[in-house]
Amino acid sequence: MRFITGILKEEKRMKEKNNNLIGRIQQYISKTKGPGFYRADDRVYHPFNVIVQKEISDHVRSWRFIILLVIISLTCLGSMYTAMSSIKETIKPNDPEGSFVFLKLFTSSDGILPSFVVFLGFLGPLLGISLGFDAVNSEQSKGTLSRIISQPIHRDYILNAKFMASLIVVSVMFFALGFLVMGFGLISIGIPPTPGEFLRIIIFIFISIIYVAFWLNLSIVFSVKFRQPATAALSGIAIWLFFAIFYEMIVDLIMKGLVPPTGLVTEAQMINFENFRLNLLRISPSQLFSDATTTLLMPNVRSLGPLSLVQVIGTIPGPLSLTQSLMLVWPQVTGLIAATIICFVISYVSFMRKEIRSR
Amino acid sequence: MNENIIELVNLTKKYGSFTAVDQLDLTIRKGEVFGLLGPNGAGKSTTILMLLGLTEPTSGSVRVCGIDPVTNPIEVKKKVGYLPEDVGFYYNLSGWENLMFTARLNRMSGKEASMKVELLLEKVGLTEAAGKKTGKYSRGMLQRLGLAEVLIKNPEVIILDEPTLGIDPAGVVEFLQLIARLSRQEGITVLLSSHDLHQVQKICDRVGIFVGGKLLAQGDLKTLSQVLFEGNPFVIEAGIGFDSSGLQLADNKAQEEWVKRILASVVGVQAVSKNGNLFRIHCTRDATGEIAKAIVESGAQLYYLNRKEYGLDEIYYRYFEGGKKNERKE
Numbered sequence: 001m002r003f004i005t006g007i008l009k010e011e012k013r014m015k016e017k018n019n020n021l022i023g024r025i026q027q028y029i030s031k032t033k034g035p036g037f038y039r040a041d042d043r044v045y046h047p048f049n050v051i052v053q054k055e056i057s058d059h060v061r062s063w064r065f066i067i068l069l070v071i072i073s074l075t076c077l078g079s080m081y082t083a084m085s086s087i088k089e090t091i092k093p094n095d096p097e098g099s100f101v102f103l104k105l106f107t108s109s110d111g112i113l114p115s116f117v118v119f120l121g122f123l124g125p126l127l128g129i130s131l132g133f134d135a136v137n138s139e140q141s142k143g144t145l146s147r148i149i150s151q152p153i154h155r156d157y158i159l160n161a162k163f164m165a166s167l168i169v170v171s172v173m174f175f176a177l178g179f180l181v182m183g184f185g186l187i188s189i190g191i192p193p194t195p196g197e198f199l200r201i202i203i204f205i206f207i208s209i210i211y212v213a214f215w216l217n218l219s220i221v222f223s224v225k226f227r228q229p230a231t232a233a234l235s236g237i238a239i240w241l242f243f244a245i246f247y248e249m250i251v252d253l254i255m256k257g258l259v260p261p262t263g264l265v266t267e268a269q270m271i272n273f274e275n276f277r278l279n280l281l282r283i284s285p286s287q288l289f290s291d292a293t294t295t296l297l298m299p300n301v302r303s304l305g306p307l308s309l310v311q312v313i314g315t316i317p318g319p320l321s322l323t324q325s326l327m328l329v330w331p332q333v334t335g336l337i338a339a340t341i342i343c344f345v346i347s348y349v350s351f352m353r354k355e356i357r358s359r
Numbered sequence: 360m361n362e363n364i365i366e367l368v369n370l371t372k373k374y375g376s377f378t379a380v381d382q383l384d385l386t387i388r389k390g391e392v393f394g395l396l397g398p399n400g401a402g403k404s405t406t407i408l409m410l411l412g413l414t415e416p417t418s419g420s421v422r423v424c425g426i427d428p429v430t431n432p433i434e435v436k437k438k439v440g441y442l443p444e445d446v447g448f449y450y451n452l453s454g455w456e457n458l459m460f461t462a463r464l465n466r467m468s469g470k471e472a473s474m475k476v477e478l479l480l481e482k483v484g485l486t487e488a489a490g491k492k493t494g495k496y497s498r499g500m501l502q503r504l505g506l507a508e509v510l511i512k513n514p515e516v517i518i519l520d521e522p523t524l525g526i527d528p529a530g531v532v533e534f535l536q537l538i539a540r541l542s543r544q545e546g547i548t549v550l551l552s553s554h555d556l557h558q559v560q561k562i563c564d565r566v567g568i569f570v571g572g573k574l575l576a577q578g579d580l581k582t583l584s585q586v587l588f589e590g591n592p593f594v595i596e597a598g599i600g601f602d603s604s605g606l607q608l609a610d611n612k613a614q615e616e617w618v619k620r621i622l623a624s625v626v627g628v629q630a631v632s633k634n635g636n637l638f639r640i641h642c643t644r645d646a647t648g649e650i651a652k653a654i655v656e657s658g659a660q661l662y663y664l665n666r667k668e669y670g671l672d673e674i675y676y677r678y679f680e681g682g683k684k685n686e687r688k689e
Contacts, residue, residue: 037460037463038469040469040470040472040473040474041468041469042470044468045463046466047463047464047465047466050463050464054460058451142448142449142450143443143445143446143447143448144447144448144449146413146441147443147447147448147461147505147508148464150439150441152434152436152465153433355408355413356413358404358443358445358447
């Protein structure tokens, strides 16, 4: 008898223990906010998605991202304000761009604050670099990398998922900002965008995302190469500053040495020199970005290089169609994508071949 | 029980001209606790990385659970849990969240994962701290969380790289007992590397001595001492007091000479050396009784006598002193 009651007691104890356990699990679940993989459901996520989810949640909750979001939102507001206040002056009668008032929201400025596009060209790299510079090396220094790669996942999932997560974060942010600017513009100027304008803005946002993706990948390369996140961040920023500030100066210096004084060269030679200068400038991704975006958002831009008098004579000023504008910037867009892919390949190869030891 | 779960044949890993692992042959049977013992930089971690397919061997072959980790690392990683040296967690996430992440990387459903995580947290005694951010965990807690993480995938083998590094002595004992218990209960094969002989000694069925990329000896402690101390396998420690004997023995050297003279009649005594306050008498046979008799009859006081079991201490000093010469920075 005592034996049986003993068994019963034991059973009861076990049951209580189980109940406690389930209660505790539920408690955690209700407490835990965050990515879907914390939920106690029946779904089985692909490991790649799990890493992406975690990375996105890390980004969104990090101070770094919040600060960047605030900076870019402020920029957005500031440039929108200047665009609004100067939009009246920028629309002139008989302007070929008269029908593209909405695009002016993104490109016009009052001369004091730069326009939205210029701001984005300047801050995009900062965004990309800050989302990627510690992608791999911080995992290494935290000691989590060797733990993650000993799970049954392919090694490249880590790199790809990190890139994917940052790209998703940037895309959501840019689309949100772009649509917000459009929405505010709609309310304040009262003119709805034409389908053409809308498409141009969407493509502009896409190109901006590619541009940020380039800087993101560049900083991921540095994060694979350098053990210290600070070194990686500084290298990224150094390249950004080099292209933003010094590169144009250097190109001008070179051109000064090459081009003979005016009066000694023919128009054709002058055009050749100018084209050469532009091509040199186009090594810089920021130049590619600004070429691409200005052409898309200013439909009356018909050429990105100099035109000779002969070419200009007889042209009727008028906006290019969307497909024509796209044709014009296609080399720039492919250039940006290519640069992005090159950076990705470099980081991929060096990460796959890296021997990962604990910190 | 005789099934080989890890088989290394002629395994070599070179970094440039430096050979980290040199023609290593090693087999580990299912269910045993194997200790890889060696000084820092002996190539223990490199061997472990090769077992997991995290780095490629220069030559030789590796088989883990019958799978080649070079060509099929994913399958190996499904069956092998690895606790890296100085394990780290995402400090902005709680212990529970960290484990959930790992469980989900192992393609578990949410229900399965949360049940498993909960059970393992209970097992390693971290239920109370489960909701705390791992940034606030102590070293020992992190190590226990690491063990829980390793067990999530129901591994057949667990590999622990220097698992006791940085934990206080009480924590070490507790942690090692936990490992031993898990291994016995669930039949998990354990490979653990360490440079601390005492810890390895406590829980390992077999030990391999690893110096300069080479496995010097392997086996249980008894066979090891037989292999390593062929010449004079017995050591007797004796504490001898000279005060009442009227002998004037100024230094250790003179005392050693004196003890040697007394023990000259005892068969099998090979050498005498003074180690701290104790004399170490190396013999070819167990001559404890005769030694005691000889000392007492000589007039000196015998206040301590101990027949030493060969611990890893001796093995360590004997073999790692050679290892120190080619020590490198890890």
